[in-house]
Amino acid sequence: MSRDRIQRLLLLASAIAVLATLATLVFIGLRIPDRFATDVWAAHYFHGTIPQPPFLAGSTLEVSSDRSPQVRELHFYVLGSDAGGRDLLALTARAVVPSLELVVLALIARMVLGIGVGFVIAAGTEPLRTIARSAGTWIAGFPYLALAVLVIQSFTGGPSTVAVPGRTRLIGFVVAIAVVGWRDVAELVASRMQWVDAQPFALGARAMGSSGLGLFRRHVWPYLRQALTIELSFQASAVLVLLAELGFLQYYLGGFTQLFEGIGQAAPSFQLATSPELGQMMSDVRLYLLRQEFAPALVPALTLALAALSFELLGRAIRGRTDLPT
Amino acid sequence: MLWVNLGLVGLTVAGAIVLISTRAPQLVPAGRILAALALQISGVLVVTWFLVSRGQTHAASLPPPPAVEAAIWAGVSGPALASLELVLVSVILGTSIGTAAAALVAWARSTSLELLIGVGSLVWIIPTFLIAILAQDLQATIYNLTGARVSGGYGTASLGQLLWCAAVLSIRPAAYAFRQGNVLISDQARAGHVRTAFAKGLLWRTIVGRHIIRPTASGLVQTAASSIRLMFGALPLVEFFFAYPGLGQLLLSSLGVNSGIQIQTPNPSLAIASAVLLASMLAVLEALAKALTLRFDPRLAEAAA
Numbered sequence: 001m002s003r004d005r006i007q008r009l010l011l012l013a014s015a016i017a018v019l020a021t022l023a024t025l026v027f028i029g030l031r032i033p034d035r036f037a038t039d040v041w042a043a044h045y046f047h048g049t050i051p052q053p054p055f056l057a058g059s060t061l062e063v064s065s066d067r068s069p070q071v072r073e074l075h076f077y078v079l080g081s082d083a084g085g086r087d088l089l090a091l092t093a094r095a096v097v098p099s100l101e102l103v104v105l106a107l108i109a110r111m112v113l114g115i116g117v118g119f120v121i122a123a124g125t126e127p128l129r130t131i132a133r134s135a136g137t138w139i140a141g142f143p144y145l146a147l148a149v150l151v152i153q154s155f156t157g158g159p160s161t162v163a164v165p166g167r168t169r170l171i172g173f174v175v176a177i178a179v180v181g182w183r184d185v186a187e188l189v190a191s192r193m194q195w196v197d198a199q200p201f202a203l204g205a206r207a208m209g210s211s212g213l214g215l216f217r218r219h220v221w222p223y224l225r226q227a228l229t230i231e232l233s234f235q236a237s238a239v240l241v242l243l244a245e246l247g248f249l250q251y252y253l254g255g256f257t258q259l260f261e262g263i264g265q266a267a268p269s270f271q272l273a274t275s276p277e278l279g280q281m282m283s284d285v286r287l288y289l290l291r292q293e294f295a296p297a298l299v300p301a302l303t304l305a306l307a308a309l310s311f312e313l314l315g316r317a318i319r320g321r322t323d324l325p326t
Numbered sequence: 327m328l329w330v331n332l333g334l335v336g337l338t339v340a341g342a343i344v345l346i347s348t349r350a351p352q353l354v355p356a357g358r359i360l361a362a363l364a365l366q367i368s369g370v371l372v373v374t375w376f377l378v379s380r381g382q383t384h385a386a387s388l389p390p391p392p393a394v395e396a397a398i399w400a401g402v403s404g405p406a407l408a409s410l411e412l413v414l415v416s417v418i419l420g421t422s423i424g425t426a427a428a429a430l431v432a433w434a435r436s437t438s439l440e441l442l443i444g445v446g447s448l449v450w451i452i453p454t455f456l457i458a459i460l461a462q463d464l465q466a467t468i469y470n471l472t473g474a475r476v477s478g479g480y481g482t483a484s485l486g487q488l489l490w491c492a493a494v495l496s497i498r499p500a501a502y503a504f505r506q507g508n509v510l511i512s513d514q515a516r517a518g519h520v521r522t523a524f525a526k527g528l529l530w531r532t533i534v535g536r537h538i539i540r541p542t543a544s545g546l547v548q549t550a551a552s553s554i555r556l557m558f559g560a561l562p563l564v565e566f567f568f569a570y571p572g573l574g575q576l577l578l579s580s581l582g583v584n585s586g587i588q589i590q591t592p593n594p595s596l597a598i599a600s601a602v603l604l605a606s607m608l609a610v611l612e613a614l615a616k617a618l619t620l621r622f623d624p625r626l627a628e629a630a631a
Binding site for chain 2 (some may be wrong): 134137138140141142143144145147149150151153154155156157158159242244245248249250251282285286289290292294297300301302304305308309312313
């Protein structure tokens with residue numbers, strides 16, 4: 001077995017291991033009752049102290065929720081809690097599902113836009129090609145995060161608010177994520193199509209009368225499909241990271257309830273997600289870090305980073321197989 | 327309409343450059359770069375204006391743009407300088423060190439140094455926000471262990487803050503420059519002329535300097551340009567994270583993002599100005615890289631001419 005093949009198998013095994021670990025954690029998290037991810041919890045006098053949220057990882061506490069303060073429950077916080085005393089494992093597990101839904105939607109939009117523009121660049125008429133390339137240059141002129149923020153802003157008018165967002169915010173996110181990353185996909189599609197176009201087998205097929213969809217299906221698609229599969233994996237990783245960065249900058253999908261800890265409205269407040277999403281869980285990271293509370297910042301950040309890492313590893317593992325002959 | 331007018335001025339400048347280039351063929355390569363730059367900046371101006379204006383229609387609370395243009399310049403000049411400082415320090419820390427390390431690995435020809443390639447790949451995968459969190463964790467750990475405040479102050483453009491921000495901002499671009507640079511240099515090191523030089527008994531450092539680095543110089547500059555693009559992409563995030571008073575932070579606060587520390591009134595004109603300045607800085611640096619690429623590779627310069 002060649003060294004390259006061993007390397008690829010190791011990457012594949014690592015990607016599967018990371019994904020399996022995350023899936024197991026999500027499965028365990030979803031088995032924790034919903035109330036530990038939705039209610040606000042306070043701890044009672046226990047083992048000589050009254051712990052304040054965020055509770056430490058691995059602590060067992062007697063807690064009661066704001067909905068039924070008279071009921072006391074003993075709860076084991078595997079990864080600790082957020083500022084509202086909500087179990088981080090339960091919260092993160094519930095946040096994964098809407099985040100992945102958003103990633104899939106944004107990924108579809110990005111790929112469709114990229115593939116469409118790639119086709120135009122490779123096979124369109126000259127004015128269309130010029131327009132597509134100019135649009136690419138303008139998009140490339142922006143720092144990607146600034147562009148994403150500006151596009152979302154143009155749909156919503158500002159960062160996330162207490163109000164539960166409507167469909168406009170979702171559309172804004174999907175458009176922003178698609179607009180930011182389509183150029184790479186378009187360049188990949190265009191370069192592959194142009195490469196196939198110059199090959200003797202494509203020239204031969206054309207000479208034999210093959211054209212249009214038939215030519216594309218038989219001679220272009222097999223090369224494009226492999227490249228797009230790998231690109232999909234890399235793009236999934238990039239979208240996850242972008243989602244986290246946007247969440248950190250207060251741009252996320254879900255609504256929230258504000259938790260004020262100081263006196264008056266001017267005091268910094270935590271934003272407790274009403275329907276948790278990973279990006280939104282990143283929005284309070286800076287506040288937690290200023291207070292040197294690292295678990296509520298690290299758990300969502302690591303979840304996102306590990307998910308992105310697994311997609312990146314998957315892409316690298318299968319990449320070597322599809323390099324074009326030179 | 328200030329922004330649309332500026333966009334039109336940019337388009338006019340691009341047109342003028344193209345016209346001048348057609349009259350003087352020796353100016354074509356430079357004219358092409360400058361015209362593309364003017365076109366890009368004017369496009370960025372118009373797109374930013376459109377996006378922010380569209381956002382304003384959704385947010386009735388945003389005040390109208392200030393009438394006096396000088397107020398905008400006064401608002402962005404300080405953050406622009408702070409961001410420029412940060413980018414330059416990051417380029418020195420990140421791109422230069424990454425490229426130099428790639429050259430060093432090629433020069434040393436040591437298998438133990440090749441471990442660095444694996445480390446580079448691993449660092450490249452780590453998202454910037456995680457690096458920023460770990461950096462702040464490190465600051466807290468140092469403070470808890472020694473009592474020394476190493477953060478350089480929060481929300482100020484102090485030297486300490488500048489170095490922390492630059493370190494966080496430059497880690498991934500450094501890994502990128504190292505990985506790509508290493509691939510370029512390794513490919514070049516296997517070329518026929520390098521083997522010939524080696525067979526002729528030339529000193530290894532002469533071979534590296536004259537026959538490996540020099541032909542890859544244009545590729546290395548392109549890699550550096552890509553790593554600078556990465557840096558600009560993450561700039562708003564890092565500035566917001568460390569409350570560094572640069573253009574990224576100004577852009578976000580003037581769009582109404584609450585930092586949790588201070589409440590900033592949304593200001594669309596400042597948002598447009600800061601976004602355009604950020605994009606312009608990036609465009610100018612990329613144009614410089616393009617000019618350097620043409621200088622280092624005569625074949626590309628010939629094709630451009």
